[in-house]
Amino acid sequence: MRxxxxxxxxxxxxxxxxxxxxxxxxxxxxEWLSPHRGSLALVLALVIVIACATGxxxxxxxxxxxxxxxRSGTGAPIKINLIVRRFVxxxxxxxxxxxxxxxxxxxxxxxxxxxxxxxxxxxxxxxEADMQSALxxxxxxxxxxxxxxxSAASLTQRFTADFHYIRDALTRLSTVALREAATVTALVxxxxxxDPLLTLIAGIAAPFxxxxxxxxxxxxxxxxxxxxxxxxxxxxxxxxxxxxxxxAKTFGLEGYLKAxxxxxxxxxxxxxxxxxxxxxxxxxxxxxxxxxxVALVLSFIGWRILDGRSTVGDFAGFITALxxxxxxxxxxxxxxxxxxxxxxxLKRYFGILDEQPEIRNRPNAKPLAITGGAIRFENVSxxxxxxxxxxxxxxxxxxxxxxxxxxxxxGSGKSTVLSLVPRLxxxxxxxxxIDGQDLRDVTLESLRASVAVVSQEIVLFxxxxxxxIRFGRAxxxxxxxxxxxxxxxxxxxxxxxxxxxxxxxxxxxxGLSGGERQRVSLARAFLRNAPILLLDEPTSALxxxxxxxxxxxxxxxxxxxxxxxxxxRLSTIREADLIVVMDAGRVVETGTHGALRSxxxxxxxxQRLQLxxxxxxxxxx
Numbered sequence: 266m267r268x269x270x271x272x273x274x275x276x277x278x279x280x281x282x283x284x285x286x287x288x289x290x291x292x293x294x295x296e297w298l299s300p301h302r303g304s305l306a307l308v309l310a311l312v313i314v315i316a317c318a319t320g321x322x323x324x325x326x327x328x329x330x331x332x333x334x335x336r337s338g339t340g341a342p343i344k345i346n347l348i349v350r351r352f353v354x355x356x357x358x359x360x361x362x363x364x365x366x367x368x369x370x371x372x373x374x375x376x377x378x379x380x381x382x383x384x385x386x387x388x389x390x391x392x393e394a395d396m397q398s399a400l401x402x403x404x405x406x407x408x409x410x411x412x413x414x415x416s417a418a419s420l421t422q423r424f425t426a427d428f429h430y431i432r433d434a435l436t437r438l439s440t441v442a443l444r445e446a447a448t449v450t451a452l453v454x455x456x457x458x459x460d461p462l463l464t465l466i467a468g469i470a471a472p473f474x475x476x477x478x479x480x481x482x483x484x485x486x487x488x489x490x491x492x493x494x495x496x497x498x499x500x501x502x503x504x505x506x507x508x509x510x511x512x513a514k515t516f517g518l519e520g521y522l523k524a525x526x527x528x529x530x531x532x533x534x535x536x537x538x539x540x541x542x543x544x545x546x547x548x549x550x551x552x553x554x555x556x557x558x559v560a561l562v563l564s565f566i567g568w569r570i571l572d573g574r575s576t577v578g579d580f581a582g583f584i585t586a587l588x589x590x591x592x593x594x595x596x597x598x599x600x601x602x603x604x605x606x607x608x609x610x611l612k613r614y615f616g617i618l619d620e621q622p623e624i625r626n627r628p629n630a631k632p633l634a635i636t637g638g639a640i641r642f643e644n645v646s647x648x649x650x651x652x653x654x655x656x657x658x659x660x661x662x663x664x665x666x667x668x669x670x671x672x673x674x675x676g677s678g679k680s681t682v683l684s685l686v687p688r689l690x691x692x693x694x695x696x697x698x699i700d701g702q703d704l705r706d707v708t709l710e711s712l713r714a715s716v717a718v719v720s721q722e723i724v725l726f727x728x729x730x731x732x733x734i735r736f737g738r739a740x741x742x743x744x745x746x747x748x749x750x751x752x753x754x755x756x757x758x759x760x761x762x763x764x765x766x767x768x769x770x771x772x773x774x775x776g777l778s779g780g781e782r783q784r785v786s787l788a789r790a791f792l793r794n795a796p797i798l799l800l801d802e803p804t805s806a807l808x809x810x811x812x813x814x815x816x817x818x819x820x821x822x823x824x825x826x827x828x829x830x831x832x833x834r835l836s837t838i839r840e841a842d843l844i845v846v847m848d849a850g851r852v853v854e855t856g857t858h859g860a861l862r863s864x865x866x867x868x869x870x871x872q873r874l875q876l877x878x879x880x881x882x883x884x885x886x
Contacts, residue, residue: 318374320451427610434607632711637665638827645695670841717795725774737792753787780811800830
């Protein structure tokens with residue numbers, strides 16, 4: 266399956282077909298809301314209670330006006346039509362009963378509003394957390410190619426900015442859409458009960474304003490998509506700038522970085538201003554619609570009162586219902602804009618979830634059976650981008666239990682070769698085998714359990730040293746962790762820390778030196794005890810003393826393991842059983858240190874760069 270969707274940094278989505286808001290809301294219901302249908306049904310019941318209580322207001326006001334204006338005497342009968350039941354009381358009873366009924370109705374409505382809000386918040390926060398967990402799990406399982414299309418900061422903002430729109434829409438769908446729609450329905454029923462003809466006249470204005478409101482909503486959706494993408498770009502720029510603060514200050518790049526991010530902030534400001542201006546059009550439109558409706562009613566009911574076919578009570582009750590309906594109608598009009606913005610966020614969310622990773626287990630995949638750990642690359646090609654091969658037609662035999670070094674200039678494809686072994690990528694042509702088994706025919710879990718990696722890019726998590734070492738093998742005992750740390754020459758410096766193995770390393774291991782971080786990474790590899798070891802220039806960023814400690818530990822780690830190492834130091838090259846020289850994505854030489862050194866190829870030319878026996882540093886990737 267070829268991935269088509271691209272996100273962030275100004276790139277638009279293609280994988281999810283353009284669907285209307287209804288389709289996105291239906292999918293949201295099927296996948297996330299339907300498990301909470303019981304709680305949502307209770308919310309709906311509370312909404313109906315609130316709507317009925319609201320609908321009673323104009324009826325009570327109509328009855329009160331008729332009681333107060335009744336000149337037929339105290340005992341004259343007054344009919345109070347509460348829609349569901351009709352009561353006949355005298356004037357004195359009506360005057361006493363009206364305030365009691367108002368208090369009772371408002372109390373019921375108030376308690377129902379509180380219960381609905383609490384229940385809605387419980388459902389919305391649960392759904393939001395579940396959706397975020399699913400998104401994170403999907404991203405963790407995603408291919409590196411998929412993750413590489415967006416910066417980490419841009420992906421991170423999906424959990425904040427996008428979910429702000431989604432959470433707001435979910436909350437308002439319950440507390441606004443259901444409540445206000447039910448309230449408008451109840452008020453319309455009340456108006457029909459008071460005067461059906463007036464209700465028809467009041468509704469004449471609605472169709473003329475519905476289309477502009479819908480058009481504004483569609484524009485807001487397009488604007489929201491652009492805003493979300495720009496926010497992702499901004500997050501990436503800020504993260505990149507702060508991470509590179511040392512280089513920026515050294516090279517005096519502060520002005521460049523400020524100007525670049527200022528332009529992004531300005532783009533976001535313009536989009537936000539555009540959205541705010543579009544939303545600002547809604548209230549005047551809805552206000553005018555309400556005014557037109559009231560004007561039509563006033564004109565018509567005034568004529569009917571003069572004609573004797575309507576009473577002042579009818580007028581008071583109907584106008585009250587009409588005015589009360591204005592607020593929920595306005596809320597529903599504004600809700601359309603919120604839903605359109607949330608639809609854009611939902612489209613991006615579902616677009617990520619719909620992307621299936623290319624690197625996954627085949628239906629009949631079997632566990633990898635390691636007999637020796639020999640690795641074979643058979644005419645392997647791979648391209649990160651179409652038409653630009655990173656490696657092309659390479660064939661390499663990595664002997665079991667031996668060390669094979671990859672040497673070459675920057676960009677020659679060494680790191681790509683290493684990435685193909687644990688199936689971080691799959692070859693676009695050819696195949697990679699371990700002990701004769703095609704890696705695409707074995708389970709990812711068994712393959713990656715058989716591989717340990719030590720890289721120049723040290724990844725430590727903001728947790729204790731014990732936890733960071735235990736990531737090498739879940740469930741390892743305390744003794745096994747200590748033994749691994751001792752083998753990696755990390756135990757002594759760990760015990761010198763105030764909290765020992767319980768010391769938190771900070772984000773990215775900021776609390777440790779480079780050499781200490783690398784030794785913790787080595788301890789993790791020792792604990793994993795995998796038969797295949799991948800070393801990606803693990804000492805390239807270390808000083809001489811730290812390098813010596815790590816090199817000593819590496820020798821112990823490499824013993825008896827099939828090791829594929831990207832060579833950076835001369836000492837590593839000399840000790841390798843086989844050296845593979847790469848250039849421009851191809852294998853150009855293979856052999857031992859002695860054989861290649863005496864030749865006239867790339868390796869020999871690199872050797873001649875040595876000055877007085879100094880350590881040779883070959884440019885790495």
